[in-house]
Amino acid sequence: MKIVLLGPPGAGKGTQAKSISNRYSIPHISTGDIFRKNISENTPLGIEAKKYINDGQLVPDDVTINMVKDRLQQEDCKNGYLLDGFPRTVHQAEALQLFLQDRGESLDTSLCIDVPKEFILERMTGRRVCPSCGASYHVKFNPPIVASKCDVCGSDIIQRKDDADETVRERLDVYERQTQPLIDFYSSKDLLSVVDGTKAINEVFESICRILGSDK
Ligand code: AP5
Ligand code: MG
Ligand code: ZN
Numbered sequence: 401m402k403i404v405l406l407g408p409p410g411a412g413k414g415t416q417a418k419s420i421s422n423r424y425s426i427p428h429i430s431t432g433d434i435f436r437k438n439i440s441e442n443t444p445l446g447i448e449a450k451k452y453i454n455d456g457q458l459v460p461d462d463v464t465i466n467m468v469k470d471r472l473q474q475e476d477c478k479n480g481y482l483l484d485g486f487p488r489t490v491h492q493a494e495a496l497q498l499f500l501q502d503r504g505e506s507l508d509t510s511l512c513i514d515v516p517k518e519f520i521l522e523r524m525t526g527r528r529v530c531p532s533c534g535a536s537y538h539v540k541f542n543p544p545i546v547a548s549k550c551d552v553c554g555s556d557i558i559q560r561k562d563d564a565d566e567t568v569r570e571r572l573d574v575y576e577r578q579t580q581p582l583i584d585f586y587s588s589k590d591l592l593s594v595v596d597g598t599k600a601i602n603e604v605f606e607s608i609c610r611i612l613g614s615d616k
Contacts, residue, residue: 401426401480401612402505404487404496406582407513409571410523411597412604414536416513417484419605424612427476430484431464433534434471436560440531454561456570458488458578465495472499480508488579493586510586511608513597517572524568528557542601 401424405413414430421428435453438446445467449459458464468486471477487493500506515523526539530550537544537557544551562571586592595607 401482402500402507403480403482403612404507404510404586405482405484405513406510406579406586407597408515408517408520408575408579409568410520410527411513411515412523412601413484413513414534415542415601416605416608417482418535420482420608420612423609424480424482426480426482428482428484429468429471429477429486430534431459431468431486431488432484434467435459436534454567456562456567456574458574461489461491461495464488465492468492468496469499487582490581490585493582507591509593509611510582510591511611512583512586512592512594513604514594515597519598520572521565521568524563525565527560527563529560530555530557 403420403426405417405420407413414432417428417430420426432453435446435449439450439453440446445463448463452459464486468483472481483496487496496507523538523541526541528537528539528544528548529535530537530553532555533550533553535550535552535557536542537550544557548557549555550557562568583592593611595604595611597604599607
């Protein structure tokens with residue numbers, strides 16, 4: 401199964417992606433996570449990406465597209481994958497279509513987690529993430545079992561730099577201008593399903609499973 405997850409920053413893409421990836425046994429590929437890993441390791445890609453991410457801007461298309469193409473050619477993607485945070489521009493979506501076409505493949509669906517703006521700020525400012533394993537929490541909606549510690553690996557959880565108020569507003573603007581057009585892009589290809597992302601985390605996951613069905 402090949403799935404694209406769409407939705408504004410803070411919609412719950414990463415949260416749902418973890419469960420979808422477990423349930424359907426497909427790798428979770430988050431461009432944001434790949435960039436953050438490269439930033440923490442100070443690689444050339446990380447140094448380049450950091451210039452944009454900390455201001456809430458998108459990393460340039462050519463850098464992002466090449467990075468994703470490399471990732472999708474790895475062995476674990478043979479039976480499908482879940483893309484979280486890619487594509488994010490029409491140009492990226494077209495590049496993905498071409499990549500798939502060249503390999504005689506196609507996307508199964510794109511799932512948009514729909515969350516109105518008024519929910520986003522509370523979700524983002526309350527988010528905490530694990531710098532070691534990438535797990536994501538929320539101080540109110542999804543707290544870790546032991547305060548400030550990751551349930552999965554026990555590391556101290558932290559706030560993401562780009563979750564500061566001003567940067568979140570910028571990311572929302574960027575989403576509206578550059579990513580929202582993908583909803584029409586996939587809808588016109590009959591590849592769009594929308595789920596109500598304002599519900600509780602487990603309810604959103606149930607809606608997603610109803611759409612994806614029981615195939616693996
Ligand atoms: P990325 O890491 O992808 O950030 P994003 O899209 O802004 O999305 P977030 O990760 O902030 O939110 P999410 O939807 O995953 O929500 P989460 O599950 O964490 O990208 C970061 C940056 O990298 C971009 O700004 C850009 O610079 C760059 N980048 C990445 N991809 C790129 C691309 N393709 N091209 C160019 N640049 C790119 O949930 C949020 C919070 O809400 C959590 O605390 C969670 O616990 C809580 N929560 C989740 N669901 C619920 C619920 N149902 N009810 C209550 N709380 C909930
Ligand atoms: Mg995320
Ligand atoms: Zn962890």
